[in-house]
């Protein structure tokens with residue numbers, strides 16, 4: 453029996469990914485406890501979603517800190533109040549400089565196929581717009597271990613979707629998000645089961 457995994461969830465916006473975690477936990481598909489939801493923005497709608505489920509919330513506003521180091525330290529201070537096994541970025545827009553103690557224990561999801569259409573400022577709708585305007589025929593999502601560079605760390609799971617001729621950023625986002633809702637919990641379950649082995653840039657998924 454794999455033990456329940458304790459998550460710290462970092463958000464910046466509407467909290468759709470956080471909501472997916474909450475739904476999957478409630479449905480018994482994800483054996484996890486969200487210890488805290490931390491937002492980089494004070495008015496993130498995702499904060500209400502967390503509060504509705506009795507999850508402690510905290511705001512660490514990027515604009516209240518002098519630089520990325522001070523901001524990251526403030527986030528670490530909040531995380532340190534809880535027993536966290538894994539930190540998950542869920543639509544988190546900022547860089548978080550990961551302290552040694554959390555290295556290899558931070559995940560991100562990106563709504564595109566890394567290394568395309570990713571990096572600083574490639575966020576949400578902008579990714580889907582870029583994919584459509586470029587004429588790409590496939591898109592998808594990527595769950596990866598985060599490091600101190602945007603969308604850079606070792607890839608855990610990618611799922612693809614077709615890009616259709618009449619797609620809008622919204623229709624493509626919805627198709628990709630369906631895959632995100634499967635891929636992220638799956639990556640968390642694999643981590644909780646001790647089945648993810650980082651070897652340089654590669655993540656090996658160990659057999660159960």
Ligand code: GAR
Nearest residue numbers: 465466467468469543562563575576
């Ligand atoms: C998700 O689609 C996620 O892939 C994307 O933000 C959405 C969740 O935000 N993340 C990024 O674009 C990171 N580069 P939300 O929960 O606020 O809707």
